[in-house]
Every structure is written in structure tokens, then in C-alpha cells.
Amino acid sequence: MVDRALLVGINAYPGQPLNGCVNDVTDMAQFLVQALNFDQDGVRLLVDARATAQAIMDRLDWLVAGAAMGDRLFFHYSGHGTQFPMRDATGAVTAQHDSICPVDFDWTREHAILDDDLRAVIDRVPDGVEFIFVSDSCNSGDLTRAFRRWRPRFLVPPADIAWRSATAAKKNLMATPIAHDRCGLISGCRSDQESADAVFGGRYNGALTYFLLQTLSGPGGLTLPLTTLVADVVSVLNTNSYPQTPQLRGPAGIINAPFF
Numbered sequence: 001m002v003d004r005a006l007l008v009g010i011n012a013y014p015g016q017p018l019n020g021c022v023n024d025v026t027d028m029a030q031f032l033v034q035a036l037n038f039d040q041d042g043v044r045l046l047v048d049a050r051a052t053a054q055a056i057m058d059r060l061d062w063l064v065a066g067a068a069m070g071d072r073l074f075f076h077y078s079g080h081g082t083q084f085p086m087r088d089a090t091g092a093v094t095a096q097h098d099s100i101c102p103v104d105f106d107w108t109r110e111h112a113i114l115d116d117d118l119r120a121v122i123d124r125v126p127d128g129v130e131f132i133f134v135s136d137s138c139n140s141g142d143l144t145r146a147f148r149r150w151r152p153r154f155l156v157p158p159a160d161i162a163w164r165s166a167t168a169a170k171k172n173l174m175a176t177p178i179a180h181d182r183c184g185l186i187s188g189c190r191s192d193q194e195s196a197d198a199v200f201g202g203r204y205n206g207a208l209t210y211f212l213l214q215t216l217s218g219p220g221g222l223t224l225p226l227t228t229l230v231a232d233v234v235s236v237l238n239t240n241s242y243p244q245t246p247q248l249r250g251p252a253g254i255i256n257a258p259f260f
Contacts, residue, residue: 002071005032005043006063008056010079010103012048016155018197020204021078022047024136027205028076031213035222036260038072051079053102053111060121069128072260073183078206080105080155081137081195083175084112085164096168098139098175101155115175122182130254131183132226136206138188138195138244139175150242152194153206184226184250186212193244207242208233216259226255 009025011018025045032038046059063073077100084099086109097114104111125131137153157165188195188208196207211233215221224232230248237244248255 002066002068003038003042003073004063004067004071005029005038005074005076006046006059007043007074007076008046008051008059008079009076010048010051010101012103013080013101013105013155016080018079018151018153019199020197020206020209021136021153023204024078024206024209025076027213028134028209031216032074035217038074049103051102052104053113056100056102056113057117060118064121064124067125067129067131069126071129073125073129073131074134074260075132076134076136076209078136078153078209080153081135081139082155082157083139083165083168084114085161085168085173087164093164093167093171093173096165096173096175100135100137105155107157107161125182127182129182130257130260132254132259133183133185134209134212135185135187136195136208138193139191150196150198150207153188153197154194181251184248184254186226186230187247187249189244190247195244196242198242207237207240207244208246211236211240212246221259223258225257226250226259229259 007025007029009021011021029043029045032043033040044059080101082099082101084097085093086095088094099112099114198207200210215232226248230246234245
């Protein structure tokens with residue numbers, strides 16, 4: 001049995017920095033090693049300036065390469081997400097994609113990691129592998145919410161891209177959800193919500209990651225099926241007035257089992 005984990009955390013976005021993403025992945029890495037017995041050599045972190053599109057894709061290739069039945073794979077992303085509208089060769093807007101945002105994200109296809117890219121990686125994982133993907137980001141943002149105690153993990157598009165997104169919305173072009181037949185995906189919120197980059201006890205974290213680790217570390221946390229675990233995280237987020245509802249999707253064999 002092989003255990004591998006890739007954890008990507010990006011605070012250092014030019015113009016739209018975040019605060020808690022690197023803490024998220026270092027906290028999660030320590031939990032994997034200390035509580036779940038992952039070998040430290042099998043846990044890789046990629047943060048800030050080193051978390052380019054090419055570097056993330058290279059390490060995702062490492063994560064899934066040679067995976068076999070009985071292995072445990074984990075991918076954690078903390079950073080900005082966004083909507084990435086695309087034009088065809090004629091200039092018409094023909095597609096809208098969910099995208100995670102590497103540190104070198106610049107609204108070009110070369111520096112974006114789209115849902116299609118992640119789907120291609122996930123599809124390489126064979127049956128019988130326990131693969132969990134935690135995404136502490138969001139793909140929507142409400143710019144009218146100027147006064148709040150946390151920052152959304154959504155990369156605001158420039159005006160030309162926003163116009164393209166509005167064109168895609170008018171055409172009812174929606175992002176295609178990633179197929180979840182090979183991994184359990186825990187995402188920070190619904191598609192119409194925002195994931196919080198927040199402060200807890202004077203230290204920054206993503207709200208999803210913070211309360212997920214808190215719940216996992218609590219009594220019986222490691223024995224809860226993911227369905228119950230995520231429901232408990234939703235409850236504690238609501239109790240603490242975070243307006244986000246984490247989502248869980250994936251095959252029954254993963255989401256009805258404990259977190260590794």
C-alpha cells in the first residue's frame with residue numbers, strides 16, 4: 001500500500017492576496033503524518049511562488065502515477081478559484097469552466113488549471129484506490145459584500161473577462177462538474193457561495209480546512225463516514241456564522257467510509 005499527498009496553498013497572489021492558505025496545507029500535512037500515519041516522504045507541499053500551473057500539474061502527475069488498489073491518495077488545494085470563460089477560433093464565447101488559480105494565473109489557458117485538467121488526472125486513478133480531494137476555494141464571488149470579517153477565496157476577473165463571463169451566462173453556458181466516480185471531493189461551499197479566508201485565535205486559515213481538521217481531531221472524528229463528517233462541518237460553520245455549505249460528492253465506497 002502506498003500513501004501519497006499533494007497539498008497546494010497559495011497566499012501570494014499579485015493584487016488579490018490571501019492569508020490562510022499556507023497555514024491550511026501545513027496544518028493538514030501535519031495531521032496526515034501524525035494522525036493518519038502517512039510517511040512524511042510521501043507528503044509534498046507546494047506553496048506561493050513555487051505553485052505555478054506547470055508545477056502543480058507535474059506534481060499531480062506524481063500523485064497518481066502508478067496508483068494501485070489499496071493505495072491512499074490525497075490532494076488538498078487552498079487558494080483562489082474562479083470562472084474561466086473561453087472563446088473558440090471565431091471569437092465566440094463557447095464554454096465556461098471552473099478553474100483553480102495557480103500563482104502565475106493570468107487569464108490565459110496556459111496558466112489556468114481547469115475542471116477538464118483535473119478530470120483528466122482523476123480519470124487515471126484505478127478502482128480500489130482511496131482518493132480524497134479537498135478544495136478550500138470557491139468559483140463565485142459577490143463584490144457587493146464589502147463589509148465582512150473574512151475574505152472570499154475567489155479571484156475577481158478584470159473587466160474584459162467579466163464581460164466574457166456575462167456572455168457565457170447569457171448563453172446558459174455552465175461549467176461541467178468534475179466526475180466523482182474515482183474520488184471523494186470535499187469542496188468549500190456551494191457553487192453560488194464563497195469560501196472564507198478567515199482568522200481563528202489570531203491565526204489565518206480557511207474556514208473549511210480549520211473546521212474539517214477540528215472535527216477530524218475531535219472524539220470519534222476519524223471513525224465518522226465522510227457523509228457524517230461533512231454534515232458536522234456544515235453545522236459548526238453555521239454555528240460560527242460562516243455562510244458557506246461544504247459539498248461532498250463521490251462514489252459510495254469512499255463517501256460512506258471514514259477519512260482514510
